[in-house]
Amino acid sequence: MAKNLKSIQRREREREELREQILDVAMSIFTKEGYEAVTIRRIADEVEYTPGALYSYFGDKEDIVFALxxxxxxxxxxxxxxxxxxxxxxxxxxxxxxxxxxxxxxxxxxxxxxxxxxxxxxxxxxxxxxxxxxxxxxxxxxxxxxxxxxxxxxxxxxxxxxxxxxxxxxxxxxxxxxxxxxxxxxxxxxxxxxxxxxxxxxxxxxxxxxxxxxxxxxxxxxxxxxxxx
Amino acid sequence: MAKNLKSIQRREREREELREQILDVAMSIFTKEGYEAVTIRRIADEVEYTPGALYSYFGDKEDIVFALxxxxxxxxxxxxxxxxxxxxxxxxxxxxxxxxxxxxxxxxxxxxxxxxxxxxxxxxxxxxxxxxxxxxxxxxxxxxxxxxxxxxxxxxxxxxxxxxxxxxxxxxxxxxxxxxxxxxxxxxxxxxxxxxxxxxxxxxxxxxxxxxxxxxxxxxxxxxxxxxx
DNA sequence: ATAAGAATTGAACATTGTTTAATTTACTAT
DNA sequence: ATAGTAAATTAAACAATGTTCAATTCTTAT
Incomplete structure (x- = not known):
């Protein structure tokens, strides 16, 4: 029951890192190729995850933009x-x-x-x-x-x-x-x-x-x- | 061979009218529901044509926007x-x-x-x-x-x-x-x-x-x- | 080792813009 | 009137989009 605090902290930190990486990538695409190029699939590609995975980090695309x-x-x-x-x-x-x-x-x-x-x-x-x-x-x-x-x-x-x-x-x-x-x-x-x-x-x-x-x-x-x- | 001038003029006028109607409708949707709602299919619906038909009046969607x-x-x-x-x-x-x-x-x-x-x-x-x-x-x-x-x-x-x-x-x-x-x-x-x-x-x-x-x-x-x- | 839980995938949906072969329509010439 | 022709329109398909969700994999506590 009493979970290992270390690992849960690390998981949280890793989640946060991926979240930030998603935003980094989104910003980079936006800057280099304009807003039309900022696509869920494109971001997923660059962070090497599947499109669906992003939805456990952000509610929807607008949430990503708002985070930016x-x-x-x-x-x-x-x-x-x-x-x-x-x-x-x-x-x-x-x-x-x-x-x-x-x-x-x-x-x-x-x-x-x-x-x-x-x-x-x-x-x-x-x-x-x-x-x-x-x-x-x-x-x-x-x-x-x-x-x-x-x-x-x-x-x-x-x-x-x-x-x-x-x-x-x-x-x-x-x-x-x-x-x-x-x-x-x-x-x-x-x-x-x-x-x-x-x-x-x-x-x-x-x-x-x-x-x-x-x-x-x-x-x-x-x-x-x-x-x- | 020598085409009837009257009918060709009328066809041109009708084309122009539909063109204007497409722009009217696009503008109306834009005004009432915002740009995201301005969709080829939506415009086609309202002018009672098929989506493909619009492409004989405008090269692409951006052409429509530019006409506006x-x-x-x-x-x-x-x-x-x-x-x-x-x-x-x-x-x-x-x-x-x-x-x-x-x-x-x-x-x-x-x-x-x-x-x-x-x-x-x-x-x-x-x-x-x-x-x-x-x-x-x-x-x-x-x-x-x-x-x-x-x-x-x-x-x-x-x-x-x-x-x-x-x-x-x-x-x-x-x-x-x-x-x-x-x-x-x-x-x-x-x-x-x-x-x-x-x-x-x-x-x-x-x-x-x-x-x-x-x-x-x-x-x-x-x-x-x-x-x- | 196993069970529980979280994270990730893969495949599907509906909706977008766009293209194109096929069809219908409108008009001319016979 | 009829056949032929050119234009207009449709229907169906495509690829790409955002999004969802059951199935799978991975992680970790027991």
């Missing part, structure tokens, strides 16, 4: 939390915007899962997803502080925070979903940076001195400009 | 063109933004097809789609005029136009794809209007007198507030 959303959400949240420490609210706002755009452009599949795809919205609604909710509240708080300290025109903080989120989301999602036929892809980075600068500068009260960070800011995607050569 | 995109594109373009006549560039900019948001919120399926879905992007890339391209150029021209007349801070017109498009796209697509858990749906309209006002006001040079239209502007989605009672 949760992963992506944690990744983005960690990024945001690392910025909360910045004391200057305008610098924080600036850095958050840049980090958001950069995350999206460097992790388009994660971004797609989090903010564009319709596949997981059913289950996202059920879990009602605190992550993005708190992210928005943090953004609003930052905006509010900016207003209080005179870096932004005083106005409804909800509206202003939503406006900024809308801008960054809009710009990256137009790029990710290739709805920018008017602009060649090489110019995406410059455009992103230029539009962001334009908005931030435009919003700053005229008498306000432009903070140093806004003048010396590197490009949004400055770092790893891999491939493309 | 073309339809939506014409609809949106007509809307834009009706605004080109406005002489005052800031008023035109303002009206265009409101019209865009309103189009999206009142025609979420069309908007999805045009700017969010990934299904038709293959064929959109092939046709390289002049519609949205010229729409962007028109927007840029309006922005440019606003800058020249002192209604917007002088800056790169491409970046500024892109920033504005990004904002409106971002806001409506977050709503359409239900990524706004932080905000109850009843507030969508107010938020849209508030964010738009915030951005427009923030961008206007401080010394500039606020044009009348910006003060008296009705809500973005003022008109038909159907249902929801």
């Amino acid at each position: 959303v949760v992963r992506a959400s944690k990744k983005l949240n960690a990024l945001f939390q690392s910025l909360e420490a910045l004391p200057h609210p305008l610098e924080r706002l600036w850095a958050t915007g840049r980090a958001y755009m950069r995350f999206a452009m460097e992790n388009p599949v994660e971004y797609d899962l989090l903010f564009i795809m319709s596949a997981p919205i059913q289950k996202m609604a059920e879990c009602d997803f605190d992550e993005t909710r708190t992210a928005f509240h943090i953004l609003r708080k930052t905006v509010q502080e900016c207003m209080e300290q005179g870096f932004l025109p005083r106005a409804d903080a909800d509206a202003a925070a939503f406006a900024m989120w809308s801008f960054v989301h809009g710009s990256v999602s137009l790029m990710i979903r290739k709805r920018l036929a008017a602009i060649p892809e090489e110019k995406y980075d410059d455009l992103l940076q230029g539009a962001f600068n334009f908005l931030m500068n435009a919003m700053m009260p005229r008498h306000q001195e432009t903070p140093a960070i806004m003048l010396s800011a590197p490009k949004v995607l400055a770092k790893k400009k891999i491939g493309k050569k | 995109v073309v339809r939506a594109s014409k609809k949106l373009n007509a809307l834009f063109q009706s605004l080109e006549a406005l002489p005052h560039p800031l008023e035109r900019l303002w009206a265009t933004g409101r019209a865009y948001m309103r189009f999206a919120m009142e025609n979420p399926v069309e908007y999805d097809l045009l700017f969010i879905m990934s299904a038709p992007i293959q064929k959109m890339a092939e046709c390289d789609f002049d519609e949205t391209r010229t729409a962007f150029h028109i927007l840029r021209k309006t922005v440019q005029e606003c800058m020249e007349q002192g209604f917007l801070p002088r800056a790169d017109a491409d970046a500024a136009a892109f920033a504005m498009w990004s904002f409106v796209h971002g806001s409506v697509s977050l709503m359409i794809r239900k990524r706004l858990a932080a905000i109850p749906e009843e507030k969508y309209d107010d938020l849209l209007q508030g964010a738009f006002n915030f951005l427009m006001n923030a961008m206007m040079p401080r010394h500039q007198e606020t044009p009348a239209i910006m003060l008296s502007a009705p809500k973005v989605l003022a008109k038909k507030k159907i249902g929801k009672k």
